Amino acid sequence: TAEVVKRVAQVEREFAILKNGVGAFFRPSALENAKVMAPSQWWSVYGKHVTLLAALAQQVLSQSAAASAAERNWSVYGQIHSQARSSMSHHVADKLVYCHEPRVDGRADACAKCWMDS
Secondary structure, X not given: OHHHHHHHHHHHHHHHHHHOOOHHXXXXXXXXXXXXXXXXXXXXXXXXXXXXXXXXXXXXXXOOOOOHHHHHHHHHHXXXXXXXXXXXXXXXXHHHHHHOOOOHHHHHHHHHHHHHHO
């Protein structure tokens, strides 16, 4: 929509401010505090003049980072593409892994479409 395009353009302008070193980002105190402050706290202090970029940065930084989802995915892949089924192509195994949990992320429709498209 037009509103989304407008917001994306604003974030891109704000990113240019960060990239070009304009504003509070490159003051000596901001650079020093970047080493000791929590990232979300740093953005709340120094991102006042780039509100959309600061909000986006805080959302990204608040996401938890864990390997458990990737490890679960590899575990499922190992169960599907075992030595007993080693003749199975990677393409088919990838589809089976994707469809293994169709309730996740509303994958049921995407999974059915995925098999029909091949």
